Amino acid sequence: MITRLVRGGLAAALAVTTLTTGAALAAPATAATTTVSGPDVTVTQAGNYPIFPVDSTNFAVTWKSTGTADVTGVTRLTVDLPPGLTTDGALMYSTPYDYTFSQTVSPDGRRLEAVFTGTRAPGRSDFMKVMVRSHGTPPSGVITVTAANKDDVDPSDNVSRYQLGSGLLPAVTPAAPTVTGTTPGTGPAAGGTAVTISGTGLTNGFALFGNTPATGSCTATACTVTAPAGTGSVPVTLVTPGGSAAASSFTYTP
Template sequence: MITRLVRGGLAAALAVTTLTVAAAAVATAAPTVVATAVSGPNVTVTQAGNYPIFPVDNTSFSVTWKSTGTADVTGVTRLTVDLPPGLTTTGALMYSTPYDYTFTQTVSPDGRRLEAVFTGTRAPGRSDFMKVQVSSHGTRPSGVITVTAANKDDADPSDNVSRYLLGSGLQAPVTPAAPAVTALAPSTGPAAGGTAVTITGTGLTNGFALFGNTPANGSCTDTACVVTAPAGSGTVPVTLVAPGGSAATPTAFTYTP
């Protein structure tokens, strides 16, 4: 009887030892993969919150943009929010402190598009967010809410578009096409600004123009942007910035006295 107990104990000990060795082998064969930040400045945009679900609903969801690269994000970051039919917004509320940035926004006449301009410096790891107020008007909300972010120095466009399908959830990420610019006309205007300028090319959707480092008001389709030159002096480079990247115009813009 004692012999059987000893043998049983020995067998159990050997089984435990075998399992321990096997587990150690598996752990050695599958090392942990640690994600690394994108080299250079990088903006990542996401969305979440209380989306409308009823035919008549008033609620809000958040849009968050974060510096996720290895270098500071600086200058202008432009954000857009496009709502499906049946939803409108009256604008967004910023909740980020301290107030070491500037923030402006505009809402389209039909209430379905919000454009925001955020200007500030963000060290890697720092984020900001705004609450977008939305309302539905008599029909059950459906469709996709699309949010984009664009910054001239952004190193990775794969995280610049967030899409949420109402009633389903976040959709798979899509990488927008890189912009290409073929022309700028006219290339001169008064120092006071106000010149209507057309930039043509491809991949310009949700883009904006920088005259030097100053953003210009305007709107873009995939193949053309019509913007109003801001006030300035001398000759300045013009850069088209879109969620897919940035591209310089073939000619600069010269301000005349």
């Protein structure tokens, strides 16, 4: 009997093999895999999670192009930590540097938002290490990671949840977003206009003005964003881990 304990609260792996004279060992069953037709981003997490009341460690968030077509443009990632944990941010490790990457951390340190822009052929992956700390209480709760890309065709692999002290939770498929209104519809070319996008299923969403992401935040029913600089009339798209929805276009005035 072999018992192996893994840091981060994963359950102990217990393996017992009994050999009987004349008995053949059966090959393990292999689950069939299906490649999604079109661009598809899959997000996962793994690594060293906090296990002590006062702890400092890191875990990895990996996103991979798993469909049959390139993933292009903006992929937005979020990391939400339970009470008692905070992050100082993430370190990007992917090379070559054929992408742009930026991140912000909420004032309370419990939410990280990252914007990754680049083209990824099927099979290519990237990852960041999220630095995380516990502050005096035994770590508990769920770490939730999401990924969203405008062209993603399969939302079933866009959310990863890890139960501290237990392990990965079953996958969940977020609801597709709907947009019911966008106000205002115009603003100066320099940008800076506060725009409200209303609808449903907008949690962890972000807005694209053309192909440029806007800064801001979303609840389940509304996103308040700041229009980036631009010219002419551009489409506005609300993108969430559950899919994307077209909003009204935005027209820049001289």
